[in-house]
Amino acid sequence: DGGITQSPKYLFRKEGQNVTLSCEQNLNHDAMYWYRQDPGQGLRLIYYSQIVNDFQKGDIAEGYSVSREKKESFPLTVTSAQKNPTAFYLCASNIALGEEQYFGPGTRLTVT
């Protein structure tokens, strides 16, 4: 089955710790995205990548970092510099910029 996987589904961390969220896709999509969603809010773009070894900041990149070493993988690191990291994190991909995006199941991160 083709799709996007995110792991883990739930993640708990202590304040001050960095944490890495996994995103893998086997859809052969070139572009991948990370969004953050807070309760009752819309999607906010953190980072996106059009091709391997290249990525761009989205609207709320501060306190986050990404890498794109393989086409299939786009991990997101939430650093201790992110002031309010507790949120629902969504990874998405599409064949090209501007095309329909498909979402993974999400990771719910709680930092205490």
Place this chain on the structure above:
Amino acid sequence: QKEVEQNSGPLSVPEGAIASLNCTYSDRVSQSFFWYRQYSGKSPELIMSIYSNGDKEDGRFTAQLNKASQYVSLLIRDSQPSDSATYLCAVSGTDKLIFGTGTRLQVFP
């Protein structure tokens, strides 16, 4: 800042009625338009794509696009309680999709 506007709702409709969800966008050069459904606690699911003016039907769903008015809508016929969710409108920008904040739909029996 390119924007996509949606009424946050909730939009409450009785079972069997037509639900009408609306979205306006600011970027006149946008070419692609999408509707996503998001159940509470789940990720968004693509339900409709539309690229040209007019109507596009898929089962109980109809997307309508009017580029001159910068307006896209989603009609859900014969609404069911299982349609209760938040519906996100997304519009293609220069290098990414721009999402609205969503309209919450409640279908009551």
